[in-house]
Amino acid sequence: MFENLQDKLEGAFKNLKGQGKLTELNIAATVKDIRRALVDADVNYKIAKEFTDTIKDKALGENVLTAVSPGQLMVKIVSDELTQLMGGTASEINIKGNPAVILISGLQGSGKTTFSGKLANHIKTKLNKIPLLVACDVYRPAAIDQLKVLGEQIGVEVYTETENKNPVTIAQNAIAHAKQKGQNVVIVDTAGRLAVDEEMMAEIYNVKQAIQPQETLFVVDSMTGQDAVNTAKAFNDRINFDGVVLTKLDGDTRGGAALSIKYTVNKPIKFVSRGEKLIDTLDIFYPERMSQRILGMGDIVSFVEKAQEQFDEKEAQRLQKKIAKNQFDFEDFLQQINQIRKMGNIKDLLGMIPGVGKAVKDIDIDDSAFKKIEAIIFSMTVEERRNPDILNGKRRERIAKGSGNTIQEVNTFVKQFDQMKVMMKRMQSMGMGKR
Amino acid sequence: MGIFDKIFGKTKSSEEIIVEEKQLHDGLEKTKQGFFSKISKAVAGKSTVDIEFLDELEEILISSDVGLPTTIKIIDRLEVRVARDKYLNANELNNILKDEIGNILAENNTKDLPSFLPNTDKKPYVIMVVGVNGVGKTTTIGKLAYQFKKAGKEVLLGAGDTFRAAAVDQLTIWSERVGVQIVKQSMGSDPAAVAFDTVQSGVAKGVDIILLDTAGRLHNKQGLMDELSKIKKVMSKVIPDAPHEVLLVLDASTGQNALEQAKQFSAATQVTALALTKLDGTAKGGVILSIADEFKIPIKYIGLGEKMDQLQVFNRQAFIETLFE
Ligand SMILES: Nc1nc2c(ncn2[C@@H]2O[C@H](COP(=O)(O)OP(=O)(O)OP(=O)(O)O)[C@@H](O)[C@H]2O)c(=O)[nH]1
Numbered sequence A: 001m002f003e004n005l006q007d008k009l010e011g012a013f014k015n016l017k018g019q020g021k022l023t024e025l026n027i028a029a030t031v032k033d034i035r036r037a038l039v040d041a042d043v044n045y046k047i048a049k050e051f052t053d054t055i056k057d058k059a060l061g062e063n064v065l066t067a068v069s070p071g072q073l074m075v076k077i078v079s080d081e082l083t084q085l086m087g088g089t090a091s092e093i094n095i096k097g098n099p100a101v102i103l104i105s106g107l108q109g110s111g112k113t114t115f116s117g118k119l120a121n122h123i124k125t126k127l128n129k130i131p132l133l134v135a136c137d138v139y140r141p142a143a144i145d146q147l148k149v150l151g152e153q154i155g156v157e158v159y160t161e162t163e164n165k166n167p168v169t170i171a172q173n174a175i176a177h178a179k180q181k182g183q184n185v186v187i188v189d190t191a192g193r194l195a196v197d198e199e200m201m202a203e204i205y206n207v208k209q210a211i212q213p214q215e216t217l218f219v220v221d222s223m224t225g226q227d228a229v230n231t232a233k234a235f236n237d238r239i240n241f242d243g244v245v246l247t248k249l250d251g252d253t254r255g256g257a258a259l260s261i262k263y264t265v266n267k268p269i270k271f272v273s274r275g276e277k278l279i280d281t282l283d284i285f286y287p288e289r290m291s292q293r294i295l296g297m298g299d300i301v302s303f304v305e306k307a308q309e310q311f312d313e314k315e316a317q318r319l320q321k322k323i324a325k326n327q328f329d330f331e332d333f334l335q336q337i338n339q340i341r342k343m344g345n346i347k348d349l350l351g352m353i354p355g356v357g358k359a360v361k362d363i364d365i366d367d368s369a370f371k372k373i374e375a376i377i378f379s380m381t382v383e384e385r386r387n388p389d390i391l392n393g394k395r396r397e398r399i400a401k402g403s404g405n406t407i408q409e410v411n412t413f414v415k416q417f418d419q420m421k422v423m424m425k426r427m428q429s430m431g432m433g434k435r
Numbered sequence B: 001m002g003i004f005d006k007i008f009g010k011t012k013s014s015e016e017i018i019v020e021e022k023q024l025h026d027g028l029e030k031t032k033q034g035f036f037s038k039i040s041k042a043v044a045g046k047s048t049v050d051i052e053f054l055d056e057l058e059e060i061l062i063s064s065d066v067g068l069p070t071t072i073k074i075i076d077r078l079e080v081r082v083a084r085d086k087y088l089n090a091n092e093l094n095n096i097l098k099d100e101i102g103n104i105l106a107e108n109n110t111k112d113l114p115s116f117l118p119n120t121d122k123k124p125y126v127i128m129v130v131g132v133n134g135v136g137k138t139t140t141i142g143k144l145a146y147q148f149k150k151a152g153k154e155v156l157l158g159a160g161d162t163f164r165a166a167a168v169d170q171l172t173i174w175s176e177r178v179g180v181q182i183v184k185q186s187m188g189s190d191p192a193a194v195a196f197d198t199v200q201s202g203v204a205k206g207v208d209i210i211l212l213d214t215a216g217r218l219h220n221k222q223g224l225m226d227e228l229s230k231i232k233k234v235m236s237k238v239i240p241d242a243p244h245e246v247l248l249v250l251d252a253s254t255g256q257n258a259l260e261q262a263k264q265f266s267a268a269t270q271v272t273a274l275a276l277t278k279l280d281g282t283a284k285g286g287v288i289l290s291i292a293d294e295f296k297i298p299i300k301y302i303g304l305g306e307k308m309d310q311l312q313v314f315n316r317q318a319f320i321e322t323l324f325e
């Protein structure tokens, strides 16, 4: 009964005690999958590669603490790193200054004007300041009207100069106007432009130089593909923006552009925008949500989290001590079995252990193997469970009877349990159990 | 001028051809640099297609938003062809690659259009324009109206976006710019009613082509997609087979989400043609290859700037040729 299982259980223990480590081999397939998922989510190809390589290197050698596979652990590590990378030092929007000036930039159709309206509303209702919107898109037909309509909807003044085709002077005049009117945050909406349009990039550079904004924001469509890096970099090189705004997140895009941009220019993502309405559609950025959205492996991440919760760190230390002192008993054993069973199917779990996967493939292990062991242990008294040494012939006979096994079966089990204890101790003293 | 002579030579003055070629060339120049010129570099001095080259090719295709499945398909086909035909130098490999990419486009019905004009005797010919927010629907309508009018057609615009602030004003300015008529109602009115009005008025006026603008909408919003189906349906009450064309506008800078857009807009409105805008930027627009690969929707127009004349009919050969130059 115990023969086949013994090796496997050792493996499982190894896993539980944190002696499995992430190796190049046991995560190779996962790293590939992760990279593929990132690229599928529109994360820039090079960045996906670099990112996974860096994390893999960092993760190698790390202990697989609980009953999760190395691959699953890798997914979790990537997810955490992703969250951290995108979170960084997210700072509030800077509206100090009198007036504070916010410059809005981005490609055509990215959602600048709608965002400007949302931001004005946010500043007015949440930050209790008086905003002024400024229409500096002098090119797109009816762009000025569009901003005017939005301003009306939220009760914010919109500064326009229909005859003036120079965004620099419009913006300057608007600031003077705000000072006079006592408005304390000036939001300058600009025309969409391509990063390769030299003339237009010079224009926004000039606007920025002229008005010295407290905050320059780069607005980007969350559906953007591989080009996000080029555009973000070009805009950043030119106008050194302070933060990023992700728009249209109410769509179903995975939004990998967010990672590409953060990775490339390392500027905080300050707002996300979801929806065409101006009210209640502007959010602060939650790195964790975004990383889950991009990676799309939420199931695995939460599985690992659950497993990690269940794995009690202190318990592990207590066990290690017991093993070292050769005090590992049947109660501990029972607990370990339960631990394993909580994680799910035993065969799957064993299969995740490096080197074990192939071995268990053809072996029929199911929970009934555990049931037998459990039955034997359950037939012991508490004293017997805590002191395996007191199991004499008479006690064994009683246990065999109580658990519906033969005395030979009980003997084999106890013998193998002793062997296992020795093994565990030896492995531990080899330093494999250290964390 | 090569390829452009063949395609545009008969119907256009050589002056126009030069302008268009320059536009396409300028617009695609940045695209080109990151794309096929790299391939040439990758194969330079090599005599076999090795892993390194294929890796490079994969990177180039993915970085152009072609997407994984189509990238793999192109690479597979290339390998098959190379095994069969044997290639000798970068030039030949380029040709094979060009061929295979062309095939993918050809397989989805993308034809080389001789001109902007629909090949039809339907009058009025109704085109409904759809797409997500900000891709360039209204601008593309303005540009198309300009082309149709230039070709001597009577054009009528319908201001079906009654939702986005100043959308009607925007289309009105385009109608004035181009010099065509427009049917509009006030902001906030029922877009289906505008669509109905437009088609009815187009019939009464005897115009040749009707272009209907619609509000941008994200394809995962069922309510808005249903509205689009309704707008479409209402037009058929005036002309049973209208709209004759449903043009889905895609932004070249969009990544893999464009596939989902194509899928959902097709489900709601049976999209019949694609327009790819903003190809004057650094975005490569490679996702159209994926879309071509997955859906049987031909690509008809490409946008290369914000000006009236910066729209071109999609020409498979010209597109690929320019990329390979
Ligand atoms: N560079 C460039 N800009 C373009 C092109 N086509 C459209 N645009 C710009 O993209 C922006 C959005 O274009 P619109 O035509 O308003 O887009 P839309 O799809 O009608 O937008 P909504 O109606 O708001 O959903 C405008 O600033 C256009 O000038 C193009 O081919 N190249």
Ligand SMILES: [Mg+2]
Pocket: B137, B138, B139, B161, B167, B213, B214, B215, B216
């Ligand atoms: Mg529009």
